[in-house]
Amino acid sequence: MCTNNTDAIISVFHEPNKHLEIVENKIPEINENEVLVKIKYTTICTSDLHTFSGRRSSPSPSILGHEIIGEVVESKRKTDDNGLTLESGDLITWSVYAYDPNDEIAQKGFPQKSKSLFKYGHVENSEKTPLNGGFATHFIIREHTTICKITKDLPFPSLSPINCTHATIQGAIRLAGDFNNKKVLVSGLGILGLSACAQINEKNASFINALDLDKNRCNKSHDFGSNKSLINLDDIETKYDIIIETSGNSKAIENCIDKLDIGGKIVLVGSVYTQPNISISAEKIVRNLNVILGIHNYTPIDLINATNFVTEFNQKYNFENLVEKEFKFENINQAFEYAMSNKCYRVGLTH
Numbered sequence: 001m002c003t004n005n006t007d008a009i010i011s012v013f014h015e016p017n018k019h020l021e022i023v024e025n026k027i028p029e030i031n032e033n034e035v036l037v038k039i040k041y042t043t044i045c046t047s048d049l050h051t052f053s054g055r056r057s058s059p060s061p062s063i064l065g066h067e068i069i070g071e072v073v074e075s076k077r078k079t080d081d082n083g084l085t086l087e088s089g090d091l092i093t094w095s096v097y098a099y100d101p102n103d104e105i106a107q108k109g110f111p112q113k114s115k116s117l118f119k120y121g122h123v124e125n126s127e128k129t130p131l132n133g134g135f136a137t138h139f140i141i142r143e144h145t146t147i148c149k150i151t152k153d154l155p156f157p158s159l160s161p162i163n164c165t166h167a168t169i170q171g172a173i174r175l176a177g178d179f180n181n182k183k184v185l186v187s188g189l190g191i192l193g194l195s196a197c198a199q200i201n202e203k204n205a206s207f208i209n210a211l212d213l214d215k216n217r218c219n220k221s222h223d224f225g226s227n228k229s230l231i232n233l234d235d236i237e238t239k240y241d242i243i244i245e246t247s248g249n250s251k252a253i254e255n256c257i258d259k260l261d262i263g264g265k266i267v268l269v270g271s272v273y274t275q276p277n278i279s280i281s282a283e284k285i286v287r288n289l290n291v292i293l294g295i296h297n298y299t300p301i302d303l304i305n306a307t308n309f310v311t312e313f314n315q316k317y318n319f320e321n322l323v324e325k326e327f328k329f330e331n332i333n334q335a336f337e338y339a340m341s342n343k344c345y346r347v348g349l350t351h
């Protein structure tokens with residue numbers, strides 16, 4: 001039986017650039033293997049802003065929001081993905097999607113692309129799919145969602161971006177392979193780029209250079225492990241073994257590919273919005289033995305590793321400071337206005 005007798009409060013996205021509507025929503029009985037969560041903290045992800053501003057289409061009415069942490073209210077699932085018992089009151093993070101593990105694509109190792117993918121914060125809010133977005137008081141985690149218990153000792157603003165920002169970078173790092181003694185460039189120094197600097201800094205790279213047009217963002221990257229920051233790639237002669245590209249900007253990607261050393265790899269992370277096609281020299285890629293990789297979302301192990309990383313290194317890198325402004329959940333429209341008109345790493349919502 002559901003132990004929560006109150007209704008949830010949700011913020012409903014109807015159409016781009018219109019205020020989110022705050023309404024009550026009944027909390028239904030949860031099904032086998034589902035978990036009812038009381039949301040404790042959410043951060044507004046850049047993709048929420050893309051949806052809100054109409055740059056990305058999304059079903060409506062829906063509840064946006066997917067960078068979340070929450071407390072278990074009721075669990076019909078025994079354990080999290082580390083095998084730890086799930087109980088009421090546990091603080092958890094969970095993957096941005098639920099998938100069918102028997103799906104052919106999931107079986108190939110790409111659960112985030114399985115045919116029956118259910119992507120939280122991007123689905124219609126209906127009786128069939130209730131409470132599946134982060135900008136609400138409650139959330140229902142569906143079967144086959146990766147769940148990790150997290151410590152309550154760390155600041156919530158540090159923990160909230162684990163399941164989107166940090167897990168995605170874990171995926172990029174997994175694709176890039178061994179960083180030992182490698183010359184690394186991180187391109188784009190929003191929260192994804194800073195996460196990449198920090199996570200790579202623990203992997204014995206030879207050095208990490210960081211690239212962004214914004215001087216303040218360049219300077220910030222030094223607190224997250226970059227050895228040198230650049231506003232123009234041509235300022236130095238260096239070629240790179242591994243480049244993590246988070247800006248998604250076509251010109252930046254072309255310039256980065258041009259700076260790959262023999263055998264160098266580039267992982268594209270930021271190209272999740274429409275940009276002009278890039279122009280590359282296939283001959284140069286072949287002769288230089290280069291590899292171009294893409295990562296979109298992540299796999300269960302990436303979320304587990306991201307959770308472990310933030311838990312271990314939160315103090316060293318001060319992820320808490322990347323939430324530059326906080327609003328109460330009921331003031332979500334103010335929070336969106338602020339996030340749309342200020343270039344923040346993250347805006348946080350307290351619940």
Ligand SMILES: [Zn+2]
Pocket residue numbers: 045046047048066067164165
């Ligand atoms: Zn996100």
